Amino acid sequence: MVRHPLSKRANKYLRKFKKWPHSPYKTSWHHNFGEQQAIQNLKQATLEMGSSQQHQPQTRNLPYPFLLSTLLDSFKAYNCDPTPKAYYFVIKTLTNTSQLQDIPPVLDHLEHLEKFETPESILVYLIRFYGLADRVQDAVDLFFRIPRFRCTPTVCSLNLVLSLLCRKKDCLKMVPEILLKSQHMNIRVEESTFRVLIKALCRIKRLGYATEMLNCMIEDGYGLDETICSLIISSLCEQKDMTSVEALVVWRDMRKLGFCPGVMDYTNIIRFLVKEGKGMDALDILNQQKQDGIKPDVVCYTMVLSGMVAEGEYVKLDALFDEILVFGLVPDVYTYNVYINGLCKQNNVDEALKIVASMEELECKPNVVTCNTLLGALCVAGDLGKAREVMKEMGWKGVGLNLHSYRIMLDGLVGKGEIGEACVLLQEMLEKCFFPRSSTFDNIIFLMCQKGLISEATELTNKIVAKSFVPGARAWEALLLKSGSKLGYSESTFSGLLAQN
């Protein structure tokens, strides 16, 4: 093993055969010691700089910024050459303390006056810093400059620059140029590069470019990357302005390319289609899934079931629900809730109640959602008696009533003109800080006026105005018509109203 004498400018960092330029075990101990002392010195000086604010020691190497001159002085004092590590430290310190103006001189020095092969990691660090600090041009410039630091850029730097460019819409146009120039820099584009690009494109919701890029990959002879396909599918499904037609085209094209979707892909596209109100398309996908031999799980079924409910496809709903059982899947609360909702939508509350009873036998506990669905259906059907029962049962069974439970029940009572009971429930709600919909308030006030409960109506109005609620036209009209001129509004009623403007 060759040891380099300290006096000579031995380029011991020149990378020939190994990735890491410097192994502490292979340098002479005193050399190593000197370097360590120099670094120590540099760190100490940096700390002092931080604590003494603007004060800078006399040892300044004048044409250079403070940290660079400290670096050079420190190493000179120990009679050794500055190490990449020292530069890394300086650069990190400069970025962390926002002394960006001092970075270019450091880089110039590194480029022109040092001889070692600069580790790519230092440049990667700075490129990332520039990119994240909104200095994309600096990042790009530094990327192109990498070879001048006697460093062979790899796909790491390329991927980094690309991902930085992809973060900003107006930087996207630089991507092709970077890709072209990177070829001249002898950087081998890898699958990872495509992945970076596609991920970035998905993140900024340029799904069109992302799929184009996927096609490029395939044209370039890379195999179809299932992870990328999945990524595109899932981003696609998160897009707000994506139509189901477009999504299905991408899906179909990918399948043509040989993509074999996994459970998650099916779940994503099905969820998307159902949300778009395309229950039947979702059902198609579910059938594809079965044909592909991928057993849909209870989640997929639940989503498609809800799509059937939304489209009023009750025959298909029943068939699908049966299919779940036939395939040996166990429906859970979600599944039951969707199915029960379907029955309620068909005004078949009795059947819904039977299902709830069977859930309990199957030890699948109904939850608030189940109960709210039932409550809503019973109220719509005008069966307040059963609705009350359900509400009581919720109490026994430890199913907590939530805001919606109260709102549903209150609307049911008001709808049936049960003003007394409605007021009791309203009181209970307000104590729990659950507020009815404003239209419910209006209905209650209207109803009170109709029943001649003028003072109660006035009192309620005052109370709710104090809670920042504005009665609607219907409530005002009722109040004014019924009460003539002897209205007992307190001043606070009106000042409360005014204050809301």
Add this chain to the structure above:
DNA sequence: ATAGGGTTAG
């Protein structure tokens, strides 16, 4: 091997 992905409300 595991979790997470899914439900109601005018």
